[in-house]
Amino acid sequence: MNTINIQYYKTKIGELILGSFGNKLCLLDFRYRRMRTSVDNRLKRELNAEYIEQDTNVLKETRKQIDEYLSGERVEFTIPILMVGSDFQKQVWNALISVNYGEVATYLDLAKNINNEKAVRAVASANGANSIGLIIPCHRIIGSDGDLVGYGGGLQVKKRLLNLEKKNSKLTDDEKYEFIGSRNKKFDFKFITAVKTTRIYCLPSCSAKKPNKENVVFYDTKKEAIKNGYRACEVCNP
Numbered sequence: 424m425n426t427i428n429i430q431y432y433k434t435k436i437g438e439l440i441l442g443s444f445g446n447k448l449c450l451l452d453f454r455y456r457r458m459r460t461s462v463d464n465r466l467k468r469e470l471n472a473e474y475i476e477q478d479t480n481v482l483k484e485t486r487k488q489i490d491e492y493l494s495g496e497r498v499e500f501t502i503p504i505l506m507v508g509s510d511f512q513k514q515v516w517n518a519l520i521s522v523n524y525g526e527v528a529t530y531l532d533l534a535k536n537i538n539n540e541k542a543v544r545a546v547a548s549a550n551g552a553n554s555i556g557l558i559i560p561c562h563r564i565i566g567s568d569g570d571l572v573g574y575g576g577g578l579q580v581k582k583r584l585l586n587l588e589k590k591n592s593k594l595t596d597d598e599k600y601e602f603i604g605s606r607n608k609k610f611d612f613k614f615i616t617a618v619k620t621t622r623i624y625c626l627p628s629c630s631a632k633k634p635n636k637e638n639v640v641f642y643d644t645k646k647e648a649i650k651n652g653y654r655a656c657e658v659c660n661p
């Protein structure tokens with residue numbers, strides 16, 4: 424029988440359970456969540472191991488980096504991780520890792536990223552089975568309409584993490600303008616572009632003609648754009 428060293432860790436986003444195997448991190452999750460038992464059982468089964476509550480260097484370093492991340496000082500983790508799951512799950516988790524700090528993606532984006540556009544539901548389920556939260560950033564996945572979808576730590580925590588990242592990775596207006604019409608969806612719902620002359624608001628990736636810079640205003644959300652009297656573009660349908 425092998426050992427997974429675990430520690431519980433109270434943070435401002437809730438109590439976490441951390442686990443290391445060898446000198447890699449295999450678990451960073453909410454102590455109380457749906458699927459807690461099924462995630463734990465998968466790790467124990469696949470690694471033929473038991474949980475022992477004992478600290479390790481990897482767990483210490485993980486706690487330090489979590490603190491730095493939550494205070495906005497860290498945008499990237501440098502802990503060696505061990506993914507425990509099926510090949511498909513690992514594919515999805517690797518795709519998740521490619522969603523950068525401050526960005527969001529949808530299940531469909533992930534499915535496309537692994538060249539399996541039809542596997543959206545399986546992708547969603549692999550996302551939910553993630554046992555290394557924050558580092559494998561399942562909190563950066565949103566619904567295709569921009570709504571938040573479920574999260575192991577609860578929607579409030581998810582919102583908090585996304586806001587933290589958004590705040591720390593603010594683009595300048597010049598940078599935002601560069602992305603207009605790039606057809607790159609990674610900034611969709613991160614900001615909204617509105618055009619003063621047409622009174623229409625768009626997603627950054629909209630394929631309609633790029634407006635002149637002096638006519639563009641940026642909003643964080645479509646709600647704000649609507650509040651300021653703009654209506655949705657019929658091309659990108661934000």
Ligand SMILES: [Zn+2]
Nearest residue numbers: 625629656659
């Ligand atoms: Zn548009």
